[in-house]
Amino acid sequence: xxxxxxxxxxxxxxxxxxxxxxxxxxxxxxxxxxxxxxxxxxxxxxxxxxxxxxxxxxxxxxxxxxxxxxxxxxxxxxxxxxxxxxxxxxxxxxxxxxxxxxxxxxxxxxxxxxxxxxxxxxxxxxxxxxxxxxxxxxxxxxxxxx
Numbered sequence: 001x002x003x004x005x006x007x008x009x010x011x012x013x014x015x016x017x018x019x020x021x022x023x024x025x026x027x028x029x030x031x032x033x034x035x036x037x038x039x040x041x042x043x044x045x046x047x048x049x050x051x052x053x054x055x056x057x058x059x060x061x062x063x064x065x066x067x068x069x070x071x072x073x074x075x076x077x078x079x080x081x082x083x084x085x086x087x088x089x090x091x092x093x094x095x096x097x098x099x100x101x102x103x104x105x106x107x108x109x110x111x112x113x114x115x116x117x118x119x120x121x122x123x124x125x126x127x128x129x130x131x132x133x134x135x136x137x138x139x140x141x142x143x144x145x146x
Contacts, residue, residue, distance in 0.1 A: 031102055
C-alpha cells in the first residue's frame with residue numbers, strides 16, 4: 001500500500017496551515033505583525049489582562065513560545081506586563097494604545113487572508129467546511145488531553 005498525501009486529512013490540513021500562515025504573514029506585513037503576535041492580540045482584544053499562562057493555554061502553544069512572542073510584543077510597545085494583583089508569581093499582559101489601534105486594520109487583513117481559504121466555495125459548502133473544521137479541531141484538542 002502506498003501512502004497518498006492527497007487523501008490524507010493530516011497532510012492536507014498541514015498544507016492548508018502552512019499556506020494560510022504565509023498568507024496571513026503577508027497580510028499583516030504592513031503592521032509588522034507575525035501570525036503568532038496577531039493570535040495573541042486577538043485573545044487580548046477579547047479579554048485584556050490575561051496571564052502568559054492563560055494566553056499560552058488559550059492558543060495551544062508552549063509557555064516558552066508565548067514568552068518569546070510576548071517579549072517581542074513588549075519590545076515593540078504592543079503589550080505591557082504588570083504584576084497580577086492576586087498572584088505575586090504571575091504577571092498580567094495588557095494592551096497598549098498602539099496595539100488597540102491595530103485591532104481594526106489587522107483584523108480586516110486577517111479576514112482577507114481567511115477569505116483565501118474558502119475562496120470559490122459556494123455559501124452552503126463554506127458553512128459545511130467551517131462546521132467540519134470546527135469538529136476536527138475539537139476532536140484533536142480532546143485527543144491532546146487524553
